Amino acid sequence: MPEIELSAGTIEYTDTRQGAGGTVVLVHGLAFDDSVWDAVVADLREDFRVVVPVLPLGSHRRPMRPSADLSAQGVADLLAEFLDGLDLHEVTLVQNDAGTAQLLPGVRDERIARLVLTSCEALDNYPPGIQGRTLVAASRIPGGLFLLLQSFRVPFLVAMGSSLGGMTAHGIPYERVRRWYRPLLTNRAIRRDLARFLRSTRKDTYLRAAERLRHFDRPALVAWGAEDRMMPPATGRRLAELLPQGRYVEIPGAGTLVPVDNPAALVGELRRFIGESA
Template structure:
């Protein structure tokens, strides 16, 4: 994988290359580029697909000790990624953690289109039992470390009130080991993960949503139809406040939409991009 040095440290990223329009796929907390593997493969023939491995727990390169890895800090790193690679008119696609909303809310001009799939938004933070467990554990000394130990035991992470409830279909154990292995092995990765968990305010996404009312570019809100952690009602409200927002539901999917039903999501992405051509430079 290529690497890129940003202000917080060096990150890995996927880049399929080519002359197609850039589509940037953004993973959530405790995940990496593998969440988007099927979508990346389906889009690479016609688009330049990029997937940055953000420092949200499953990254392989710990960041600098003084790096700002709050929600706003991650959003700034994402903006830095777009700038460093000179990605203009990019279609930014977010799943799970809502950090792309924060970048879009600031009016980053490199974003040509915004796609939000089942992510924290509005007042749905912390989301579901899973989000609330992390939120309150991050407020107790040693709490997050204890929560992370549950990922050593398949019977625990498969529970519907844990990671297993974020997907409609059973998650392969090898993927879970890939995602949580860095957190269980490396204290520096845990430090980065803790920074994010402890520095997201309950008003973060409410305030971002207010600023999104002035986002003047095409936006698609593609929500998992069976999502329990991020209720579809949240997605509908989010689409309504975006001036050019459109709401669709992805069937047979919960929070991890790109894993549960990549075929339906890719079809919606292609239609959205084709119906909203990028302005000519």
């Protein structure tokens, strides 16, 4: 993978470097990497330049510097620095799961032409669901995060509704889970980075971001998983109502991991949204 040196450390990324329809930047969530977007990239790459950074949210393979700000806002600022570093303009920014992209409007949004938020942390839903609350609690107990992560070595435990099984409507092949969680299970510095994110992200982070979203005057799409239990659709509808040019759609047959559960429907909505707002 290509990589770029930023203030927090080295960031790997996918870049299709082609497509006349503009640039789409896809942002993954907590403890996922660029591969969560594989099906979406495969569909969009002929018509758009598609860029997917691997942010330091647990599945990254290059630890960040010890001094890096890895709070949610710090990671959002790193995303803005990434857009600057690649000199990307008029970007369609698409977020899933962790809400880092929604922290840029009103702060570092000069390169964003359109914003797409699929099922993600928002408003007062942080930490989200039993999964989010368990992660945050474990990060505050010495050795707690390491012990919790051992459950991801067991397919049966991963499939439970209180784990990744609760984030998807159709299940996830365990081979993908092994890819996502290998860095956390094998590298103490990666676990340190994730713990810093969990410990330093304040409960009111997304409420404060919501106030800034009220002034985001560019096209915005909120595409929520219709079967999402961790990020309830009611949260998505409230989020869309905040955005001056916001529109809300539900993706059928999808939980939190919309690009995994129903990538075809999501791509259809993305193409329609970009085409209508071009």
